[in-house]
Amino acid sequence: MPTVNAYAAQTATSPLAPFQIVRRELNANDVQVEILYSGVCHSDVHQARSEWGPSLYPLVPGHEIVGRVTAVGAEVGRFKVGDLAGVGVLVDSCQHCDSCSAGLEQYCENGSTQTYNSRERESKAITFGGYSTSIVVREEFVLRVPESLDLKAVAPLLCAGITMYSPLRHWKIGAGHNVAVVGLGGLGHMGIKLAAAMGAQVTLFTTSQGKAEDGLRLGAHHVVISSDKAAMKAVRASFDFILSTVPTSHDLNPYLGTLKLGGQLxxxxxxxxxxxHGGQLISHRRSVSGSNIGGLQETQEMLDFCAEHGIVADIELIDMQDINAAYDRVVKNDVKYRFVIDMASLKREQPEEKNSAAD
Known part of the structure; x- marks a missing residue:
């Protein structure tokens, strides 16, 4: 079984450090990908620090993975050695429940397998993510990456991009719609770009006047400072659709008041x-929903849409050795707008430890 270099958290309080992990031998339907770039998601920080329930250690984060195919199993038909490929949040699902049959693997009724901090369906080995030099994934969960896009800036599309694209597509957002995005971070900046490319009029809600210029640069047509009561009153009953990217508990009511009759947040x-507040919903038949990434077919559609419109993430490229400092900056919201790791830096590591078993 191949051993590859990685960075891992050993406990909820330890910094990420060099480590070696074991990847499985290729099954007939597996694709092996040399990882060139791996995005850094805020959820990586949460899970490395066991903030979303008990994590599985050692933990190798990373679910925004872009690279080149280096080997394929005997039954693989969609990929060949040398192809660009991506791997997102999921690496497996049951493939037969109603959700999977509908191309909604993210809602697998038998539980989808996450790219890291999860367990493989058959072996029950811990899944290890993209902070590593290579990964082995079943063909159905590997994505084609368009050659025309800046590869390093594609990586965040595999989580931040699809998280915003999926609800926009599900609610059929396009020309003639007034859309608002709450928050300008890794998710929000992608929401602005995608909604604008779909033809919608886009407004950024932010509490920071300093983000107004950037919001307009990214494609927003208007910016509203949500702490300004007069500005919020001026946009009451204005929007068809609102995407809230705020990552913590917050009051939705000021935003609900800006939705039109039948509007959706x-x-x-x-x-x-x-x-x-129930009255905010009842008075204008407004709705509040949630959305979780996208299925594999929709994620591929998103990548192709981004290639058509020249959309990638705004990123800061870092070396693997700088990951702990990057985590601290993510927590402080000090990045515009996504860190991406240049995995060539990991190839220079000489790990001190070896994970002798993949479980």
Whole structure:
């Protein structure tokens, strides 16, 4: 079984450090990908620090993976050695429940397998993510990466991009719609770019006047400072659709008041409780929903859409050795707008430890 270099957290309080992990031998339907770039998601920080429930250690984060195919199993038909490939949040699902049959593997009724901090369906070995030099994934969960896009800036599309694209597509957002995005971070900046490319009029809600110029640069047509009561009053009953990217518990009611009759607010950031006043919903038949990444077919559609419109993430490229400092900056929201690791830096590591078993 191949052993590859990686960075791992050993406990919830230890920094990420060089480590070696074992990747499985290729099955007939597996694709092996040399990882060139791996995005850094805020959820990587949460899980490395066991903030979303008990994590599985050692933990190798990373679910925004872009690279080149280096080997394929005997039954693989969609990929060949040398192809660009991507791997996102999921690496497996049951493939037969109603959700999977509908191309909604992210809602697998038997539990999808996450790219890291999860267990493989058959072997029950811990899954290890993209902070490593290579990965082995079943063909159905590998994505084609368009050659025309800046490869390093593609990586965040595999999580941040699809998280915003999926609800926009599900609610059929396009020309003639007034859309608002709450928050300008890794998710929000992608939401602005995608909604604008779909033809919608886009408004950024932010509490920071300093983000207004950047919001307009990214494609927003308007910016509203949500702490300004007069500005919020001026946009009451204005929007068809709102995407809330705020990652923590927050009050939705000021934003609900800006929805039109029948308007929809979709939560993609917060997994904590949020405050909703029933009267805000009843008075204008407004709705609040949630959305979780996208299935494999929709993720491929998103990549192709981004290639058509020249959309990638705004990134800061870092070396693997700088990951712990990057985590601290992610927590402080000090990045515009996504860190991406140049995995060539990991190839220079000489790990001190070896994970002798993949479980």
């Amino acid at each position: 979709v939560i993609v950031g917060a997994i904590d409780p949020v405050e909703v």
